[in-house]
Amino acid sequence: MEASKPPGITTSAAKLKLAAFLWLEGFKEACCLHRVVILCSRSRKLLVRTGQCFLLNGFIFLGSLFVLNSVVIPTLQWILPDQCSQFDSQKICDIGGSLKFYSFLRSGLIQFLYVFWFYPLYVFSIVLSTLWYNDIAKYGYDAMGRSKSTKEESSSQIKSSEKPNTSHIKRLSGLGGVMIGIGEQVYSILLLSVFFLKVYATGFIPFIGKVLNFLLLSWMYAYYNFEYKWNFNEVALDRRLDYFESSWAFFAGFGSPCVLAIFFFSPLVSYGIMAILFPLFVLTATGSRAEQEISFEKSKWRGARVGRLPIFYIADKVS
Structure with a gap:
């Protein structure tokens, strides 16, 4: 007879399989981009806002970077060469300061373009896109036809998945509810800012830094x-x-497809790609039934629980 596996090993294997299935469900849920088409077909405002976001970040921002790297820099390399083989006259090449001057002038012109064009465009894109993201989420939410009962159902599903002894802030009506809402928004911004610093810091850890960062x-x-x-x-x-x-x-x-699209590019290119894809994933999340998917997967693995992972523990303590 074969020896039975110890209970601890069996439980760990079940938890690992459940975590893998949940990760796969999240990945598949994020890739359901057909929801974007459906929602845009229901709302003209949503279609216009999404198109504006693509035009600003895709055509103008990424297009400008493409023109810089494919046209402007090669043209400057031709006009202001940095190698003797590119000079027609050997006399010019014999002058020691010519190469340094041309290199300095070329670098100065490129930096001028970044300072007075790309960086202001970058800031402008961040500010305007942030406003547009909120509009896109609102129009997408309205296009879903959410009713009050749907809202309460979603909230109750999240509440039912929590521990029974967890204490929560009860939303008040009137001024008290407004103050609690504002306080939550401010704390959420602070919490995510600290978490972003932690994400940035993990990139400098040797060997495992890239994996943790991802x-x-x-x-x-x-x-x-x-x-x-x-x-x-x-x-x-x-x-x-x-x-x-x-x-x-x-x-x-769910977040993996979003990161995969930007992980191997330079910071400016990564931002441009993210600025295009982010509203699409927001709409995908808006139209998802994540609560049902998670509950369904957990119900198939009776007795197995992945457990709670304190992702925001450090950020929460610092905040």
Whole structure:
């Protein structure tokens, strides 16, 4: 007879399989970009805002970078060469300061373009895109035809997945509710800012830094994607964090396609690609049934629980 596996090994294997299935479900959920087409077909305002976001970040911003790298810099290299073989006259090449002067002039012109064109365009894109993202999420949410009962159902599903002894802030009506809402938004911004610094710091860790950076970025973008939906559903901040950390495998999978698209590019190119893709993933998150998917996968693995992972522990303590 074959020896039975110890209970601890069996439980660990079941948890690992459940985490893998949840990650895969999150990845598949993020790739359901057909929802963007459906929502845009229902709302002209959403279609216009999404088109404006693509025009600004894709055509203008990324197009400008493409023109710089493919046209401007090669032209400057031809006009102001830095190698003797590129000079027609050997006399010019014999002058020692010519190469240094041409190199300095070329670098100065490129930096001039960055300072007075690309960096202002970068800041302008961030500010305007942030405003547009909120509009896109709102129009997408309206296009879903969310009713009050749907809102309460989504909130209750998140609440039911939490621990029974978890204490939550009860939303008040009137001025008290407004103050709590403002406080949650300010704290959320501070929390995510500290978390972003942690993501940035992991990139400098030898050997495993890139892997940790990818994982933390996946969680960060997944949270950003779902935050708009949770805001419209009026889910309290502590419930969001508890639900997110309890379903960490699903959200790691959901954020992975977003990070894969930008992970191997330069910072400016990565921003341009992200600025195009981010509203698409926001709409995908808005139209998703993440609560049902997570509950369904967990129900298939009776007795197995991936457990809560304190993703925001450090950021929460610092905040």
